[in-house]
Amino acid sequence: MGTDSSMQPLGPGDRGHAVADVHAALRALTLLPAAGSAEEASLDEAAYDPATELAVRHFQQVRGLTVDGRVGEETYRALSEARWSLGDRLLHHDPVRPMRGDDVTNLQDRLHELGYDAGPVDGVFGPETEAGLRAFQRDYGLTSDGTCGPATLRALRQLGRKVTGGRPQLLRQSASFVESGPHLIGRRIVVDPGHGGTDTGFTAGETTEADLVLDLASRIEGRLAAAGATVYLTRGRHQDPSPTERTAFANHARADLFLSLHTDAHSSEHARGVASYYYGTGSGASSTVGEQFANLVRREVVARTGMLDLGSHPKTWDLLRTSRMPAVRLDCGYLSHPVDRLLLLDARLRSTVASAVLAAVQRLFLPAEADPPTGTFVLPGRT
Numbered sequence: 001m002g003t004d005s006s007m008q009p010l011g012p013g014d015r016g017h018a019v020a021d022v023h024a025a026l027r028a029l030t031l032l033p034a035a036g037s038a039e040e041a042s043l044d045e046a047a048y049d050p051a052t053e054l055a056v057r058h059f060q061q062v063r064g065l066t067v068d069g070r071v072g073e074e075t076y077r078a079l080s081e082a083r084w085s086l087g088d089r090l091l092h093h094d095p096v097r098p099m100r101g102d103d104v105t106n107l108q109d110r111l112h113e114l115g116y117d118a119g120p121v122d123g124v125f126g127p128e129t130e131a132g133l134r135a136f137q138r139d140y141g142l143t144s145d146g147t148c149g150p151a152t153l154r155a156l157r158q159l160g161r162k163v164t165g166g167r168p169q170l171l172r173q174s175a176s177f178v179e180s181g182p183h184l185i186g187r188r189i190v191v192d193p194g195h196g197g198t199d200t201g202f203t204a205g206e207t208t209e210a211d212l213v214l215d216l217a218s219r220i221e222g223r224l225a226a227a228g229a230t231v232y233l234t235r236g237r238h239q240d241p242s243p244t245e246r247t248a249f250a251n252h253a254r255a256d257l258f259l260s261l262h263t264d265a266h267s268s269e270h271a272r273g274v275a276s277y278y279y280g281t282g283s284g285a286s287s288t289v290g291e292q293f294a295n296l297v298r299r300e301v302v303a304r305t306g307m308l309d310l311g312s313h314p315k316t317w318d319l320l321r322t323s324r325m326p327a328v329r330l331d332c333g334y335l336s337h338p339v340d341r342l343l344l345l346d347a348r349l350r351s352t353v354a355s356a357v358l359a360a361v362q363r364l365f366l367p368a369e370a371d372p373p374t375g376t377f378v379l380p381g382r383t
């Protein structure tokens with residue numbers, strides 16, 4: 001797809017080459033089924049049918065674009081960028097026409113995971129990305145040319161994801177996750193809405209943290225269940241289990257993953273953003289998979305909502321320490337911040353967060369080579 005900046009929006013009823021182009025992009029993202037040979041033979045006949053519109057809406061939703069089912073400039077550009085996977089082309093810094101795409105996002109993400117500062121993960125190959133890439137190449141004995149070609153890709157793939165600590169049992173913990181395959185079928189996931197019963201958590205007008213996170217947990221339950229996982233919530237509306245009761249529940253359910261949900265609040269009205277927590281002492285001992293999922297879920301939420309990124313942090317809370325599976329607590333925004341509060345009170349935002357959690361869970365259980373970039377993953381077969 002080109003970069004024509006004066007395109008007419010495409011929508012239902014349109015036909016022709018431009019529509020065929022959109023179809024090709026959607027197919028590459030597995031949002032449309034593969035083309036039959038008959039269709040490929042007649043590009044002029046390619047029609048913007050209801051399936052196209054649905055796929056475009058789906059794409060717009062997961063990318064955080066305005067969802068109108070039409071392909072205007074913004075959606076066109078996003079579709080173009082999403083077509084690039086890491087390894088499709090040589091990546092380098094071009095000051096005149098910076099390279100953009102999901103492959104750049106993926107590269108930036110990987111460099112960050114390996115501990116290199118590659119600037120913001122924004123899908124644009126700028127000078128900071130080049131500096132981060134050169135530093136990585138230098139450290140790994142590659143030609144430090146700032147170009148991401150086959151040798152650099154091979155090194156990135158061999159390194160896989162960052163493994164904190166590197167102790168053998170933790171490496172094994174990682175390996176068993178990688179071997180488990182892409183599907184969530186057979187996965188047991190416990191979602192823990194914080195507070196409950198008489199403990200309302202923070203309140204914003206008539207809305208309580210307890211109700212908000214229960215609503216969010218239900219949405220997450222729906223998404224994960226639709227993807228084949230078995231999901232349990234730790235409480236109903238009127239219950240308030242203790243932290244150890246919550247983890248005992250997850251242990252008893254032999255869960256593969258435990259996700260606790262809270263929103264935060266602060267006396268300063270400026271405090272806002274999304275943070276995640278995993279088990280760790282901050283001085284070596286930590287849960288590798290917990291840390292990995294804490295990063296994935298926080299990044300997916302931040303990428304899709306635009307909320308402030310407050311990072312992932314090791315904690316020794318009972319909730320994280322006494323669970324026998326990787327456990328993560330997500331603090332999704334500040335009810336005390338005017339903008340975060342407005343976002344959290346919007347059901348659409350809570351749906352977006354649920355999609356982000358699904359994407360993070362899928363990424364956790366996917367093999368590293370198949371890992372899609374943040375903010376883009378849709379389970380094949382849902383369309």
Ligand SMILES: [Zn+2]
Pocket residue numbers: 194195201202209262263
């Ligand atoms: Zn709370």
